[in-house]
Amino acid sequence: MEMVTYSQVQELVKQLPETKLPFAYRLLLELVADKEDDEISPKLDFMRLPLDERRRIMAQQAEQMVAHYEQTADQRQEWQVGDFIDEY
Incomplete structure (x- = not known):
């Protein structure tokens, strides 16, 4: 799998319409919370x-x-x- 950088993710987020930002934010929150389960x-x-x-x-x-x-x-x-x- 190709490595993804923070700047690539940031660029994608910048392209999102404001109406989709809450969804992206919640997804990122879940991913950060799952970091504890780093398996x-x-x-x-x-x-x-x-x-x-x-x-x-x-x-x-x-x-x-x-x-x-x-x-x-x-x-x-x-x-x-x-x-x-x-x-x-």
Whole structure:
């Protein structure tokens, strides 16, 4: 993810119409309040990885899921087969 500077954020704020300033202000207040919970989410951590690394991880996870679905194919077949009846 590209680094953003304070001046870039300030320039965006300057472009906002005055009617939207309260929304921007509240958003910034929430972000500052969340600073105490400085844990970075796993999703954000993942998105900060280089693209090649993300692709490698997703390919590995896809292989694991293929193995999982192959192992549980019989069980899935049991509950997916049959008539669907509405009892309403």
